Amino acid sequence: MRLGEARSWKALARGAAGIAALLAIWEAFALSGLFSNALTPDLGSIFATILEMLRNGSLIENTLYTLARVLIGFAIAFAIAVPLGILMGRYWFAERFFLPLVSALLPIPSVAWVPLFVLWFGIGNLATTLVVIYAAFFPLVYNAWRGVKAVNPLWLRAAEAMGAGRGAMFFKVIWPGTMPYIVTGARLAVGHAWIGVIGGELLASPRLGLGEVIFNAKEYLQSGVMITALIAIGVLGLFFERFVFQVLERVTVGKWGMVAGARGREQRRDRPLTACAAEASHSAKPALRGCGKMPECRHSGARSQAASPESINTDPRIRWLGLCSWVPDPALTGRPGMTGGFSASCQ
Numbered sequence: 001m002r003l004g005e006a007r008s009w010k011a012l013a014r015g016a017a018g019i020a021a022l023l024a025i026w027e028a029f030a031l032s033g034l035f036s037n038a039l040t041p042d043l044g045s046i047f048a049t050i051l052e053m054l055r056n057g058s059l060i061e062n063t064l065y066t067l068a069r070v071l072i073g074f075a076i077a078f079a080i081a082v083p084l085g086i087l088m089g090r091y092w093f094a095e096r097f098f099l100p101l102v103s104a105l106l107p108i109p110s111v112a113w114v115p116l117f118v119l120w121f122g123i124g125n126l127a128t129t130l131v132v133i134y135a136a137f138f139p140l141v142y143n144a145w146r147g148v149k150a151v152n153p154l155w156l157r158a159a160e161a162m163g164a165g166r167g168a169m170f171f172k173v174i175w176p177g178t179m180p181y182i183v184t185g186a187r188l189a190v191g192h193a194w195i196g197v198i199g200g201e202l203l204a205s206p207r208l209g210l211g212e213v214i215f216n217a218k219e220y221l222q223s224g225v226m227i228t229a230l231i232a233i234g235v236l237g238l239f240f241e242r243f244v245f246q247v248l249e250r251v252t253v254g255k256w257g258m259v260a261g262a263r264g265r266e267q268r269r270d271r272p273l274t275a276c277a278a279e280a281s282h283s284a285k286p287a288l289r290g291c292g293k294m295p296e297c298r299h300s301g302a303r304s305q306a307a308s309p310e311s312i313n314t315d316p317r318i319r320w321l322g323l324c325s326w327v328p329d330p331a332l333t334g335r336p337g338m339t340g341g342f343s344a345s346c347q
Contacts, residue, residue: 066198
């Protein structure tokens, strides 16, 4: 068995053990007699309720309606919040204009807007979806803003020294550097979106949805139905975490070397990297701007003793710039005050 597979099975076993422990605690609480079985059903009753709701299709139907509201609201919030956050991080005038508004609206709970949305737009899907948009908006815009502000200035200077234009600077430096924060914001936004959609369905009274199921079950003391709806929400949350966000991290920030992990990625991320961009000659920059169009272009520079040619060539923070690759240049080794040299070669 491969090491990665063994770790996956261990992680799965730990997760299953946590769920089993939670189920055991609930069963002990349900059988303790503190509350009646109608209020705290045991696992057998809950399982029977789940099977019945699956059989008649009500669980799947209501789950799909709620999930659709979450996805639509999250998509709209993402399309607005992430560009706005990046704009705030890149331009000071946008930050000074929008940041006070974000700071003022951020503490207001999304559920507090439901009565106003119902008065303005009536009961139904529109009011509920607007609550989801509001709930998901602020984690996304805040994390996108902080992500742009946290981009390492060394990456920006290195890209400028290699002749990166505005488009290349954004897609090769700013966007990858901001991606860890955006993924974190998306995680928080999905959680807030679920809070908003359940609150909206409870108060805005759409025809179908898990919030409506919970509200109606409360009226008839159907605790098993309420718990079944909560389990459905939890299963969807686990699905998003395991098969959406973790996969997204692995194919983006993990591939780019932007995630500091417990298995040595922290050392890779914090490895010394010093490129003396000040030695770049102005005449070399136009040639670098043609990288990708010319057969070969070279840009001479110097490295300090803290950065070896190997670290420059293999460091993912430089490699994913996609502009030029750094190769050792023996011709620069003898220059005064330098322990070695490198050149940027574009194929």
